[in-house]
Amino acid sequence: MKIAWFHKPSTLKDPSETVQQRLDRLEAGLRQLVLEWEDTYERVMRALRRLNKRHQDLAAREDREQAETHEDAPGATQPAFPGLDPISRKILERRARVPPRIDGQG
Numbered sequence: 001m002k003i004a005w006f007h008k009p010s011t012l013k014d015p016s017e018t019v020q021q022r023l024d025r026l027e028a029g030l031r032q033l034v035l036e037w038e039d040t041y042e043r044v045m046r047a048l049r050r051l052n053k054r055h056q057d058l059a060a061r062e063d064r065e066q067a068e069t070h071e072d073a074p075g076a077t078q079p080a081f082p083g084l085d086p087i088s089r090k091i092l093e094r095r096a097r098v099p100p101r102i103d104g105q106g
Contacts, residue, residue, distance in 0.1 A: 084092070
């Protein structure tokens with residue numbers, strides 16, 4: 001499939017325009033295009049940074065809320081047997097977080 005306009009020889013729009021004038025006009029247009037793309041890139045990056053910050057803030061807030069509800073749950077932070085020393089309490093809390101093993105695994 002041939003594109004006819006692609007194979008046509010380039011003609012000047014204004015016959016009195018010199019090659020240097022045309023080149024200057026094209027370079028100015030290219031500089032303008034580069035500036036527009038840089039501006040667009042900066043806007044996109046700024047938006048992505050805002051979205052990333054919002055996501056981090058939301059995740060931190062959810063973690064805090066989850067920790068608060070975990071602490072408020074009855075028996076979650078309180079030992080099953082009152083009067084345990086802190087080390088035994090931590091061991092029991094860790095064991096409670098780990099799912100039990102199924103026979104034949106591990």
